[in-house]
Amino acid sequence: MRRVTAAAIELAMALALLAVWWIWSAGSDSFYFPPLPDILATFGDTWVFARAGSDVVPSLARLTAGFSIAVVIGIGGGILLGGSRTARGAVGPIVEFLRAIPPPALIPAGIVALGIGDVMKVFIIAMACIWPILLNAIDGVAGVETTLVETARSYGIRRRDRLRFVILPAALPQIFAGMRISLSVAIIVMVVSEMVASSNGIGFFILQSQRSFAIAEMWSGILLLGLLGYALNRGLTRIERRMLHWHRATRSSALART
Amino acid sequence: MSLLEVHELSKVYGEGAAATPAISELTFAVEEREFVCVIGPSGCGKTTLLRCVAGLLAPTAGSVVLRGKRVARPPDEMALVFQEYNRSLFPWMTARQNVAFPLRRKRLGKQGAARAETALDEVGLGRFVDHYPWQLSGGMQQRVAIARALAYQPSVLLMDEPFASVDAQTRADLEDLILQLRQRFGVTVVFVTHDIDEAVYLGDRIVVLTRAPGRIRETVLVGLPEPRDQIETKALAEFTRLRTHVNRVIKQEAARQPASPDAQGS
Amino acid sequence: MLAALSVLESVTRTELISSRHFPPPTKIFSTLARELGSATLWSDLANTLGGWALGLALAFAIAVPLGIVVGSSALLHRLLALPIEFLRPIPSVALVPLVVLVYGTGFQSKLFLVVFACLWPLLIQTIYGVQDTDPVAMDTARSFGLGRTERLVLVTLPGAVPYIATGLRISSSVALMLAVTAELVIGSAGLGRSINLAGEGGAVELMYALIVVIGVTGWALNSVFARIERRVLHWHVSVRRLEHAR
Ligand SMILES: Nc1ncnc2c1ncn2[C@@H]1O[C@H](COP(=O)(O)OP(=O)(O)OP(=O)(O)O)[C@@H](O)[C@H]1O
Ligand SMILES: [Mg+2]
Numbered sequence: 001m002r003r004v005t006a007a008a009i010e011l012a013m014a015l016a017l018l019a020v021w022w023i024w025s026a027g028s029d030s031f032y033f034p035p036l037p038d039i040l041a042t043f044g045d046t047w048v049f050a051r052a053g054s055d056v057v058p059s060l061a062r063l064t065a066g067f068s069i070a071v072v073i074g075i076g077g078g079i080l081l082g083g084s085r086t087a088r089g090a091v092g093p094i095v096e097f098l099r100a101i102p103p104p105a106l107i108p109a110g111i112v113a114l115g116i117g118d119v120m121k122v123f124i125i126a127m128a129c130i131w132p133i134l135l136n137a138i139d140g141v142a143g144v145e146t147t148l149v150e151t152a153r154s155y156g157i158r159r160r161d162r163l164r165f166v167i168l169p170a171a172l173p174q175i176f177a178g179m180r181i182s183l184s185v186a187i188i189v190m191v192v193s194e195m196v197a198s199s200n201g202i203g204f205f206i207l208q209s210q211r212s213f214a215i216a217e218m219w220s221g222i223l224l225l226g227l228l229g230y231a232l233n234r235g236l237t238r239i240e241r242r243m244l245h246w247h248r249a250t251r252s253s254a255l256a257r258t
Numbered sequence: 259m260s261l262l263e264v265h266e267l268s269k270v271y272g273e274g275a276a277a278t279p280a281i282s283e284l285t286f287a288v289e290e291r292e293f294v295c296v297i298g299p300s301g302c303g304k305t306t307l308l309r310c311v312a313g314l315l316a317p318t319a320g321s322v323v324l325r326g327k328r329v330a331r332p333p334d335e336m337a338l339v340f341q342e343y344n345r346s347l348f349p350w351m352t353a354r355q356n357v358a359f360p361l362r363r364k365r366l367g368k369q370g371a372a373r374a375e376t377a378l379d380e381v382g383l384g385r386f387v388d389h390y391p392w393q394l395s396g397g398m399q400q401r402v403a404i405a406r407a408l409a410y411q412p413s414v415l416l417m418d419e420p421f422a423s424v425d426a427q428t429r430a431d432l433e434d435l436i437l438q439l440r441q442r443f444g445v446t447v448v449f450v451t452h453d454i455d456e457a458v459y460l461g462d463r464i465v466v467l468t469r470a471p472g473r474i475r476e477t478v479l480v481g482l483p484e485p486r487d488q489i490e491t492k493a494l495a496e497f498t499r500l501r502t503h504v505n506r507v508i509k510q511e512a513a514r515q516p517a518s519p520d521a522q523g524s
Numbered sequence: 525m526l527a528a529l530s531v532l533e534s535v536t537r538t539e540l541i542s543s544r545h546f547p548p549p550t551k552i553f554s555t556l557a558r559e560l561g562s563a564t565l566w567s568d569l570a571n572t573l574g575g576w577a578l579g580l581a582l583a584f585a586i587a588v589p590l591g592i593v594v595g596s597s598a599l600l601h602r603l604l605a606l607p608i609e610f611l612r613p614i615p616s617v618a619l620v621p622l623v624v625l626v627y628g629t630g631f632q633s634k635l636f637l638v639v640f641a642c643l644w645p646l647l648i649q650t651i652y653g654v655q656d657t658d659p660v661a662m663d664t665a666r667s668f669g670l671g672r673t674e675r676l677v678l679v680t681l682p683g684a685v686p687y688i689a690t691g692l693r694i695s696s697s698v699a700l701m702l703a704v705t706a707e708l709v710i711g712s713a714g715l716g717r718s719i720n721l722a723g724e725g726g727a728v729e730l731m732y733a734l735i736v737v738i739g740v741t742g743w744a745l746n747s748v749f750a751r752i753e754r755r756v757l758h759w760h761v762s763v764r765r766l767e768h769a770r
Binding site: 170246250 | 312313332334337340346360363390391392
């Protein structure tokens, strides 16, 4: 019941904000801030579904490809490195340095090395996403409860099965934490790479609209990015909840007991 | 030749100034189908001993030999119930999955799940097969860990203070369950406990360790009649005598040196 | 580290990777050494760090007070939860074109983007921190008859400090990322623009040298903020332990 009221309040607030924007912008004759109805109308015209195929699909495809590559490499690397202290010591400084480079700064290098195609964008997105996932996976794997691993060992569970059924699930909460950070970085890098070097994609569309002074179009693109960001985050959170239901429950019951 | 031989086993944790000797030159043997209880003050190295026997920990010196073969990694026919039950259950698996997990290698298919359920039934958790560890109390979690060892049907069962966190009634039931299983399957058991009554009630033999680093202080033979019974056995004069004897040995051991701050209970 | 560099060196020297795409590290470092003597590099660095510092400071000045207010009122939090949830994931870079329209291509645009991006981590961490006040400490304060403001200053804020420190660490790297992005896309002066120009002009060694500079800068900032966070956290944990021990 309380959840319902809370949701109602939140929804009401959101509608109120929209209404304020609507009213405030209705009288606006500012060139940069067109009336909300215009933006919404343009949003409908543009994205349902005129440019969905030509801009949204390529953007999402790059994002998915880069992010997935980062997840695979990040988890794989985390398992390799997390298990060995010497490996961690050797690779640590390199990872710390690469992680510290703001990912957009790599775009010019990506262009030089790989051209302006999709390969470059996917590469840069993957480069940007790997570090949070990798570092979290390393921490997660290194921090797996030793008793769990020893239990598996004492029952003669093979190494491969131990990785898959014991170490991976135990490190998953940390890995998801890394993935959440990476996802927002991925969206940023996707947009920037499309703004700097592309002939399609949402980032390209927004910048192009601004340059041709199609202001309502530009706003509709910004709106779309906001919605996409929200939806992608929600999607990831939902997957996380489903896969880690045991984790939340274990933690809260541990807290209740102490 | 005995089934299990522990030969001059020593373990030192750490190196140099930080070196902590945990056990020192332990030698004893366990016969097939024997029930050996290990008892000793907290921190004297009981857990260390079991981990070496289980092949999880490489000893600093000495050896563990099972059926004439030196133990270098966890042998297939052994199962270990950890003292830290709450950390030895996989939190992402239900009770049934936890119990069935070690059976993967035995390729039992459907039978594995059935065996897991039977084992959980035997420890009184038949109604909780689909519960996750966090939905179970501490004692119930420990029983899942015990069920897992039972379902595995090892020929040697190592148990590290397995009943420390269950109530008296459940504890008595579990003690009898272990004795029954030994009757039925002829399991050999090495059982670590703090509880003198428990050691006398369960064991064929009791190994009493000294304070850290643990050595063997005395081995006590328990000649109580089989099958044991919670009321009858504990009423026997011999039971009382053994109990007093072990108690006295431990008291003397405690008085031998000034007590260190962490020597009491755990 | 040295091993990795020497592998890179040999791979690029033997043209396994074309040196037009990735020059040997020794060449990058010699370019870097030369650049360290030039005024351009330092003014670029100053520009980038200027955007970073001012943006972070402004975001801090806005987000922390706001977070304290929102975090201490259940109603306000509920009212603002959804708008925050909606505004937060808007990638700040989406606002680049708008910012260019409104502020042009100068420092102001960069500043706006940095502030907008840093606001959310700081705001959310502050709200968490304020809401996570130790209830025992709060009840104790109440039983001593401390007023609302006193409780805020003496109990709530110290408890929120570690969360804010975490927010600051996250925001710091976000700030650097957005500063570089603004320079790259809009062309505000700074390292990002120089990297882009070097890349477009075929000065590949210079480009990588500048990337090394921005990487080292980022690494130094990360280390500083991580250290602050750890210290605050440490202090926090020991204080809590003391409170409980009493
Ligand atoms: N991983 C380790 N590293 C260093 N020292 C250890 C480690 N494990 C145990 N020790 C030390 O070895 C000694 C024996 O520990 P052990 O856990 O075997 O005792 P125990 O007899 O099982 O105690 P308890 O009855 O409290 O469970 C102790 O002094 C302990 O501090
Ligand atoms: Mg122990």
